[in-house]
Amino acid sequence: MxxxxxNNATTRTDPEVLAAMLPxxxxxxxxxxxxxxxGGQVGAAIExxxxxxxxxxxxxxxxxxxxxxxxxGNNTAIHAALAAQPEKxxxxxxxxxxxxxxxxxxxxxxxGYTVTYLSVDGRGELDLMxxxxxxxxxxxxVTTMYANNETGxxxxxxxxxxxxxxxxxxFHVDAVQAVGKVPIDLATSTIDLLxxxxxxxxxxxxxxxxxxxxxxxxxxxxxxxxxxxxRRAGTHNVPAIVALGxxxxxxxxxxxxxxxxxxxxxxxxxxxLATIPDTVVNGGGAPRLPNxxxxxxxxxxxxxxxxxxxxxxxxxxxxxxxxSGSLDPxxxxxxxxxxxxxxxxxIRFSLSRYTTEAEIRQxxxxxxxxxxxxRAMSPFNNDQAEWLQERDVALAT
Amino acid sequence: MDExxxxxxxxxxxxxxxxxxxxxxxxxxxxxxxxxxxxxxxxYSEKVLELFYNPINQGTIDDSAEPDVAVxxxxxxxxxxxxxxxxxxxxxxxxxxILDARFQTFGxxxxxxxxxxxxxxxxGKTLDQALHITNQDIADFLGGLPEAKMHCSVMGQEALxxxxxxxxxxxxxxxxxxxxxxxxxxxxxxxxxxxxxxAENDLTTVEQVTNxxxxxxxxxxxxANIEDLIVDAQESAETVRAAAELAVAREQRSQxxxxxxxxxxxxxxxxxxxxxxxxxxxxxxADGGDVSLHDVExxxxxxxxxxxxxxxASSTETLKYAIEAKLQRRVLPTLTVEAI
Ligand code: FES
Numbered sequence: 001m002x003x004x005x006x007n008n009a010t011t012r013t014d015p016e017v018l019a020a021m022l023p024x025x026x027x028x029x030x031x032x033x034x035x036x037x038x039g040g041q042v043g044a045a046i047e048x049x050x051x052x053x054x055x056x057x058x059x060x061x062x063x064x065x066x067x068x069x070x071x072x073g074n075n076t077a078i079h080a081a082l083a084a085q086p087e088k089x090x091x092x093x094x095x096x097x098x099x100x101x102x103x104x105x106x107x108x109x110x111x112g113y114t115v116t117y118l119s120v121d122g123r124g125e126l127d128l129m130x131x132x133x134x135x136x137x138x139x140x141x142v143t144t145m146y147a148n149n150e151t152g153x154x155x156x157x158x159x160x161x162x163x164x165x166x167x168x169x170x171f172h173v174d175a176v177q178a179v180g181k182v183p184i185d186l187a188t189s190t191i192d193l194l195x196x197x198x199x200x201x202x203x204x205x206x207x208x209x210x211x212x213x214x215x216x217x218x219x220x221x222x223x224x225x226x227x228x229x230x231r232r233a234g235t236h237n238v239p240a241i242v243a244l245g246x247x248x249x250x251x252x253x254x255x256x257x258x259x260x261x262x263x264x265x266x267x268x269x270x271x272x273l274a275t276i277p278d279t280v281v282n283g284g285g286a287p288r289l290p291n292x293x294x295x296x297x298x299x300x301x302x303x304x305x306x307x308x309x310x311x312x313x314x315x316x317x318x319x320x321x322x323x324s325g326s327l328d329p330x331x332x333x334x335x336x337x338x339x340x341x342x343x344x345x346x347i348r349f350s351l352s353r354y355t356t357e358a359e360i361r362q363x364x365x366x367x368x369x370x371x372x373x374x375r376a377m378s379p380f381n382n383d384q385a386e387w388l389q390e391r392d393v394a395l396a397t
Numbered sequence: 398m399d400e401x402x403x404x405x406x407x408x409x410x411x412x413x414x415x416x417x418x419x420x421x422x423x424x425x426x427x428x429x430x431x432x433x434x435x436x437x438x439x440x441y442s443e444k445v446l447e448l449f450y451n452p453i454n455q456g457t458i459d460d461s462a463e464p465d466v467a468v469x470x471x472x473x474x475x476x477x478x479x480x481x482x483x484x485x486x487x488x489x490x491x492x493x494x495i496l497d498a499r500f501q502t503f504g505x506x507x508x509x510x511x512x513x514x515x516x517x518x519x520x521g522k523t524l525d526q527a528l529h530i531t532n533q534d535i536a537d538f539l540g541g542l543p544e545a546k547m548h549c550s551v552m553g554q555e556a557l558x559x560x561x562x563x564x565x566x567x568x569x570x571x572x573x574x575x576x577x578x579x580x581x582x583x584x585x586x587x588x589x590x591x592x593x594x595x596a597e598n599d600l601t602t603v604e605q606v607t608n609x610x611x612x613x614x615x616x617x618x619x620x621a622n623i624e625d626l627i628v629d630a631q632e633s634a635e636t637v638r639a640a641a642e643l644a645v646a647r648e649q650r651s652q653x654x655x656x657x658x659x660x661x662x663x664x665x666x667x668x669x670x671x672x673x674x675x676x677x678x679x680x681x682x683a684d685g686g687d688v689s690l691h692d693v694e695x696x697x698x699x700x701x702x703x704x705x706x707x708x709x710a711s712s713t714e715t716l717k718y719a720i721e722a723k724l725q726r727r728v729l730p731t732l733t734v735e736a737i
Contacts, residue, residue: 002429014422301479303505306451313432329479340476344503353422361530377455379483379501380476387483388476 003359009351012333014202021243049245056248058185070176071100072211075196076221081141081170083219088140095335124153124283135167146178151283151290161190169377180251207240271364291351298340300374308370442540444511454516458485471560480504484556507546515553569579581612
C-alpha cells in the first residue's frame with residue numbers, strides 16, 4: 001500500500017475528472033477555434049469549464065483565462081501588472097513566495113525595478129506594519145501567496161489587498177495552494193489577479209488559470225492568437241480545461257468537507273507530537289490550510305527521514321537541503337528564523353480528500369521508530385549537545 | 398482607495414450538481430504502483446541504500462583505558478551546514494593501526510552511507526595508509542555517489558584526517574584549509590579549501606565546487622568568486638602546461654645540439670661500403686646474387702647488381718629499395734640508391 005501525503009506537490013486525478021476529460025482525448029477532438037460545429041461543441045465544453053472555475057472562485061466567466069500552470073499564471077500576472085502602470089518601478093512581495101514569483105522578481109531587479117521582500121515571523125506570518133512601511137506611490141504591484149505551500153500558513157489577503165489598493169498598486173495573489181482548500185470569493189475581494197493550478201486540486205498537470213478582474217488593464221504575455229479573447233495565445237488544451245472544470249466543481253462540493261481533512265491532519269500532528277519528543281509544528285500558531293502540516297524533527301535530517309518513510313511506502317516531502325538538489329534549506333523555514341536543529345529535519349505531510357484514517361495511523365506507527373533510529377546515529381541528540389551552534393541553542397530554548 | 402467589489406452572485410454561476418459525490422470518495426482511483434527505495438528521489442547505488450538502511454559501525458567507542466590502545470575522535474561539519482560527522486577511532490599505539498572505527502552522522506542518506514563506508518575502509522589500516530584515503534575511495538566503495546552528493550564523501554575524508562591529526566597532536570583547528578580568506582560565508586568555506594578541491598578533483602564548474610565542498614550552496618552570493626577561483630586554477634594549469642611544453646622544446650633543442658656532427662665524404666663512403674659488405678651482400682650471395690658499390694655522388698649511391706639480382710626488373714627494384722632502406726637507416730636518411 002502506498003500512503004500518499006504529498007498533495008501540496010501534486011494530487012491524483014479524480015476518477016470523475018478523468019471520465020469528464022476522456023472524450024476530449026478521443027472522439028471530441030475538434031479545435032474550438034474552428035468555425036464548424038465539430039469545433040463548436042468543443043468550444044462549448046471550454047465555456048462550461050470556465051463557468052465551473054468561475055463558480056468556485058466567485059468570479060465571472062469572462063475573468064478566467066486558461067493557461068498552462070501556476071508558473072505561467074504568476075509570470076503573466078507580474079508582467080501584466082507592471083505593464084498596466086509602466087511608470088511605477090516598485091514591487092512588494094514576501095520572502096516566502098514560490099520560486100515562480102521570487103525568480104521573476106530577482107530578474108526584474110536586474111532590469112531596474114526595486115523589490116521589497118517582506119519578512120515573516122517564527123510562525124510564518126507577515127507584519128502588516130512592515131507592508132505599510134514598504135508601500136509608496138511608486139509601488140506598481142503587491143504580490144503575495146494566499147497560503148504557503150510548505151507550512152500551509154494563510155496570509156490575510158484582504159488586509160494586504162486593502163493596503164495595496166490604498167497606494168494604487170495592483171494586487172496579485174498566488175492561490176495555487178489555497179484554491180479548493182479554503183473558500184475564496186473574488187466577487188467581494190480586493191484581488192486583481194489570482195493564480196491557480198489544476199493539478200493541486202485533482203485535475204491533471206499542465207492546466208492553470210489566471211483570474212483577471214474585470215476592467216483591469218491587462219496586457220497579454222503570450223501573443224499570436226485570438227484565444228482567450230486575445231489575452232493568452234495558444235491552442236486550448238481542451239481535455240485539461242474540461243478536466244479542470246470538473247475538478248473545480250468537485251472542489252466546490254469538497255469545500256464543505258475539509259473539516260474531515262483538518263481532523264485527520266490534527267490527528268497526525270497530535271499523534272506525532274505526543275509520541276516523539278523534540279518535535280515541533282512549523283507555523284503551528286498561525287491560521288493554516290486544513291490539509292497541511294510541517295513538522296520539525298530535531299537533530300536529524302529530512303532526506304534521511306524521507307528515505308526511511310519511502311521504504312514504508314509513505315510519500316511526504318521535506319524542506320531539507322538535500323532533497324531539493326540544492327544545498328540550502330527551505331527558504332520558507334529559513335525566513336521564519338527557525339533554528340538549524342529544526343530547519344534541516346522538517347517534513348511536510350499534505351493530505352487530500354482521499355487520505356484515510358488508516359494511512360494516518362500507519363504514519364503514526366512507523367514514525368517514532370524512524371526518528372529514534374536516525375537520532376541514535378546523530379551526534380546531536382539534544383540541545384545540550386556540545387556541538388550545537390550557540391544560535392541554535394538560544395533559539396530552541 | 399478601491400473598495401472591494403460587492404457583487405451579486407454571478408448569473409453565470411454553474412448550478413450545483415444534483416447528485417454530489419460521496420465524501421470521502423467511496424470509489425478511490427486505482428491503487429498506486431509500488432514504491433521502491435531504488436527509484437526514489439536520488440539515483441543512489443544499491444550499496445548506498447544498503448549502508449543507509451543497515452549502517453555498519455554506527456555509534457561511539459568507549460575509552461576502556463586498555464594498554465597500548467588510544468581512543469580519539471575527529472569531527473567535521475555542523476548542524477548549520479546540514480551535515481556533520483564525528484568519527485571515532487580505536488588505535489593500537491604500538492603498530493600505529495586502526496583497530497576499530499565508528500561513526501555518528503547528522504545528514505542525509507549518502508552522508509550516513511559514506512560514514513559507514515569510511516569505517517569499513519579504514520579498519521585494520523595503519524594511520525599512514527588511512528591518510529592516503531581520498532573522498533573518491535569512499536565514493537568508489539559505495540559504487541559511486543550522485544555528483545551533488547560528493548561533499549558527503551569529502552566530509553568522511555576530512556573527519557578521518559581530523560581524527561588522525563588529533564591523535565598525533567596536530568591542532569585540527571589550525572588545519573591550513575580553514576585559514577585564509579573566507580569565500581562562502583554561508584558554509585564557512587575558505588579560498589584555500591576551494592582551491593584544493595578544484596585542483597584535487599579537476600573541477601571545472603561552479604556546480605561541481607558546490608557539490609564537493611558546498612561553497613555556493615546557500616545564498617549564492619559567493620558564486621562569482623568561486624567562478625574566479627576556477628578560472629584562476631585553469632589559468633595556472635595553463636601556465637604549468639605551457640612551462641612543460643617549453644621544457645620539452647628546450648630538451649629537444651639540446652638533444653639536437655648534442656647530435657653528431659655531419660659525416661665527411663670519406664666517412665660516408667666508408668660507412669656505405671661497410672654496410673653493403675657486412676649486412677647486404679651476405680644475404681644476396683646466399684640467394685645467388687650480389688651487389689657492389691659503384692660510386693657515391695652526394696647522396697646518390699650507385700650500385701651494380703649481379704647474378705640473380707640483376708636479371709629481373711622487378712627484383713631489381715625490390716633490391717634497390719631494400720638496400721636503400723638499410724643505408725638510410727644505418728648511414729644517412731637522405732641517401733638514395735640507384736642500380737646501374
Ligand atoms: S556565501 Fe556562499 S552560498 Fe552564501
